[in-house]
Amino acid sequence: MAKNMESLLEQMTLEEKIAQLMQLATFFYKGAAGDGEITGPLEDMGIANDVVQNSGSVLGASGAWEVANIQREHLAENRLGIPLLMMADIVHGFKTIFPVPLAIGCSWNTELAEKSAEIAAKEASVSGVHVTFAPMVDLVRDPRWGRVMESTGEDPYLNSVFAKAFVRGFQGEDLTNDTHRVAACVKHFAAYGAPEGGRDYNTVNMSERQLRESYLPAYKAALDEGCEMVMTAFNTVDGIPASGNKKLMRDLLREEWGFDGVMISDWGAVKELIPHGVAEDEREAALKGLEAGVDIEMMTACYAKNLEDLVASGELSEALIDESVLRILNLKNKLGLFENPYRGTSEELEKEVIMSEEHRHVAKELAIKSSVLLKNDQVLPLNKKQKIALIGPFAQNGDVLGPWSWQGSKEAAVQVYDGLLAKISEANLLVAQGSGIETITEEQLTQAVETAKKADVIVLALGEASEMSGEGGCRADIRLPEAQLKLVAKIRELGKPVVTVLFNGRPLDLHGVIAESDALLEAWYPGTEAGSAIADLLFGDANPSGRLTMSFPYSVGQIPVYYNCFNTGRPQGENKQERYVTHYLDIPNEPLLPFGYGLSYTTFAYSDMSLSADSLTENSSLDVTVNVTNTGERAGEETVQFYIRDLSGEIVRPLKELKGYEKVWLEPGETKQITFTITEEQLRYYHSDLSFQSDKGKFHAMIGPNSNELTIKEFVLNK
Template sequence: MSSTRPLRAAPSRRGVLSGLSLMTIMGVGGPAMSAFAQTARSPHSAQPSAVERHAARIEDLIARMTIDEKAGQLNLLADPFRWRPQNVNPLDGQGDPGRVTAMIRAGQVGSLFNGVGAAMGRTIQRVAVEESRLGIPLLFAADVIHGLKTVFPVPLAEAAAFNPELARRTAQAAALELAASGVHQTYAPMVDVARDQRWGRVVEGAGEDVTLNNLLAAARVRGFQGDEGLDHPDAILATAKHMAGYSAAIGGVEYNTTDMSEQTLRGVFLPPFKAAVDAGCLAIMSAFNDVNGVPASANHELLTEILRDDWNFQGFVLSDYTSEQELVAHGFAEDGRDATRLAIMAGVDVSMVSGLFLQHIPELVRSGAVPMARVDQAVRRVLRTKAALGLFDDPYRGTDPVREQAMVGSQAHYALAREAARESIVMLKNDGDLLPLSKAGQRIALIGPFADDVDNVFGPWTIWGDESRRVALDVGLREAMADPSLLTVTRGSGVEGALDGGIDAAVAAARAADVVVLAIGESQRMSGEAQSRTDIVVPEAQQQLAEAVAAVGKPVVVVLKNGRALALSGAVRNAQAILVTWFLGSETGRGIADILFGDFGPSGRLPVSFPRRSGQQPFYYDRKNTGRPADPNLEEEEYKARYRETPNTALYPFGHGLTYGRIEYGAVELSASELPLNGTLEVAVTVTNRGARAAEETVQLYVHDRVASLTQPGRLLKDFKAVLLQPGQSARVAFDLRPSQLTFINADLESVVEPGLFDVWVAPSAQGGPVATFRVTAPEGQTPVGDQR
């Protein structure tokens, strides 16, 4: 294979309002060029940052390092010293503590991951600082996706809260526990926009919408990294992953190839990474997949031209678990040496687990295949990040067992976990106001494999959760009921298989009850990495259980456990009430009980569209109209963009979620009929609660560009606000819409807004709602880029 690979020149990215990111519009984040300044010190401090103070030391270290020691700083291994569960990742082959100790002493390791614990962290760090030649501290990282000991709802569930501040708070709580447990970095947030619910890792992100992903990416980065600088003892380094296009795997198959237009890549899949960078994120993880034929972990355009040249990212890029080694299996690299060369020259700075950088970089530099300057650049990025984390000032930060015991699993964190759990629940349906249930005098049959289950409350990617404090659904219900003896618990079936006599027992329990709570759905092993599904339905054994229980004729409340949108059918779909409860973490049972019994009203909204059939995947709300749009009000319509068997609409669309109130929307009000390119348009609606109970309504603003130089989605979320309405209360909810929120990526890969007609909805979801129209106009003499049709 040739030692050089031609690179396409990066296109110009000039354009109207191209300098304004969504995060700037929303009032969060800051310029990427000041990322180290933002994260290394408090923004109010006049003192030099840790990076500035140690700049000379970093250059001196680089000058003194051998090429082997430089490669060692770029070598990330699994931590063999501190306990971690097995089967989290494939066999890493590096589990010998003696061997790794010798490597640390020899300067051959820069970072360790997935080891947690203050005391042993100090012991390991002492080897690096006091026994290696240069005394460079190790960086400790961990896969903490939604909590350490205290487990919060999975990220998809938390996205359903439509509350970036909640996401910031739970990330901050996780950071507090991590930072006290000898960990400096987490491999979160995952910011992949997920539009195919067959893909297992939908559960780790914020769903299908770009705006929601942008806001939550920034919020989670700020939560992990804090406001006082990365060297603050409560801060940890966030890692935005997986760059890029990973979630667009063809067929929803894990690790599969992705193939998309540059407009889709830049307009849908890259913005959340930009939002994370703008929020101060200093670590990016490359992806497993290839993008339009070039593997992401050897993709110069992604990792250098866009990330560095366009966004001015200042941190370091690490590969995902052996992703640079997998360039060989992709058929993109000839062997491990070639894979190393391609990855580091594309912009990967740190190699995870494979050991390829340690093995091949010295020879690649000696042969001239990789310039020493590129290796020095990667080492400098790593050392600057270690300095920003305060490791040059205090290499033993986070290694105090007394502080660890005080910070981990506090009551405040469990209270937050319960709050997050109930905010994440989405009520899809509540016919006849079956919910909330009564706490007294009502006989409740709790039926299903998750009725008293504790093994699936945490959700996937929970490694260190405190299993002794898991709260199952039956426990939460009993604690809330005036007479717990009125609750009967019957599993009825397994998750994917029948139980002997299970359905008969469930039917008997249903007959003896006033209402059935049916706890069904996916196990946590059915979501997450490498858990793609061909049919996103409730497993057959549970569906049969639901049909038998429904035939009894008692009111049924379905409580779904799931890590993706599901296609509901039969008795599940027809139940009088349906709650989507995802994987809610440590306080699962109490959070669900809070909603079931009405101590709190449901306020969650779907971050993913629930399809009518599995075969609609990939399915998402911001589809294009096509030249033959189907009328969703017609049952059958030939020669239109639809399936024979079902309308091309969601059963429950993105943004859908009911409350215990009854919310009515008035007409959309516009402050003007035109929006100048240098102006602002107020868009408002009056919402009224006609119900008998208070309700928190999430009011959503959507737009559609009617005519553009490239076809545009039927509608796009641009903003949302939550409003609390007492019974009979009305509120006027207003949004300021700016032209910069109306940009798209045009054929020249420019971010532009074009004059013309726009539809605007202020609605309870992505389907339906009142609509109005306005026109974007250009001031005299101003010609928007791209408007040359």
């Protein structure tokens, strides 16, 4: 890092500084594909061309040729030769697409998660990208919200573990010298995953204690791992939109946590302070955004049009602008852009690296590990000599990448039909569309039934189109579309074995599907190698090992429903008919499928759970051990889950909290002893005064295959 950024800052005019705080989309820049579309957008935003010449970063540029062209044109006109930062949404793969993050979470495999981010960074970097807007670590409890697919689930501990893994994968150990890595940007700060009604961009309303205990840990974990950037959330936090929330951004993020990296708004979020109702106009929005600590304004021009005047009037200190500009310059310097503005960019390496066999192999492995077997009445694995009818809108469909796969190719994705055909003869694989995603005709239904009649077993490939989840993809009714439910019901009437494979970006209400299926495989959006991975799972060439990281509701009326909830003063007991307790009259309290749930082609038994002591202190620890045995006939991987409950706290404590897990591979008949260590630090939580400490008293240690099937041992914390 040769340049002195403070010296460079001193050479900049106020106009040049302000321009560094603006991020514009690719089409504003000379040298971009489609060059010539610049004038109209500039007029729409009310900014001059010199702002573009001095701007600091580009949104959505990719491809070595285009990025190099944009950077070259920019440097030819930029007075001080300050290079552009190229940023993009590389969420679950660049062109080799991995499963969506919610699916990756269900792998409980941080090594593969890290590897997927490393591969995404490599493909993106040779295509000219410097920064990815990932990982998204928002904790999620409402599957109506479309963006649950972008999170790793409902648990603070597990989200934190994955947040660290993704940051390590994107950034590596030496971001300056490893040009095959990219800077990570954790999002969305904060609590974007808790919008009222599960509706995107909506109000978030919670106590600061709950914010700190459940929603902030994963962001903090990403920053502790060295994440270079933070993106603000669209939502309010305690009544103040995040992009203008000084308490959240300056006081907590910068002062308390010590974060001195770059903070960027989400698309248009600074200007959105106006419709939120905390800014009268763009001038006030600019003032509040910068005072809150937002360094880069994405795709609106409040800063560009108003900061100079705010400084002149004395309402804003130029020192605040200098702080933001220096953070941006430091990131560019850390990435080595002053020495090499074309960092990592290579048209030759693009051909060699992108969608390589090695990358596709990892994508397939992660798709296998991410799929969750939800039901199996001795139908799976399939026999390769059986005649199979593959029916449904996803039978021959490349829409298996999911949202936030903007560089992915549906044409390059392995379809389910092709995956199965690689395993069995064409004569044994019959196919029919059966229905569209949301439509069905009598002709489709008739063809599906006639095809199914010729088969020994039916595989239904069903789900949501990718645009039905992701940003803006919120749904109040989270069942499969009625057209597909009609198809399921008609096929079930034949009385033949039915295996359903689901493609979706959220936990679904499975009524009309799970009871009508003899086996059910949750594949999520598996990515580029979808068909290959599903074929391995269906035929038993791979053993399912995924475990849910977000509960599946019995009904949308339960939402939010999550495992680490509080008890009430009137909990429901074994007598489900008792009226004056917390319950519904028409549905269970419990989710249909709990956090941590998942089946295998083998079975596991837990025995001999014990504690090394019945108490611990602040300076001691105790071990909890359990034996896990593979009681089935084939090898498999079990995810042993460890939970703790604080039985009496100053604040009501969750019924259980995940504190650790271990993945163990067991041959048939093999037993392994698994050990978890309990320390006083694991028992701390935020009290009513926001102090972070533990309480003496009784606790439960719990181990099992999921959050619902647990063996319990009691211990005491002495203080």
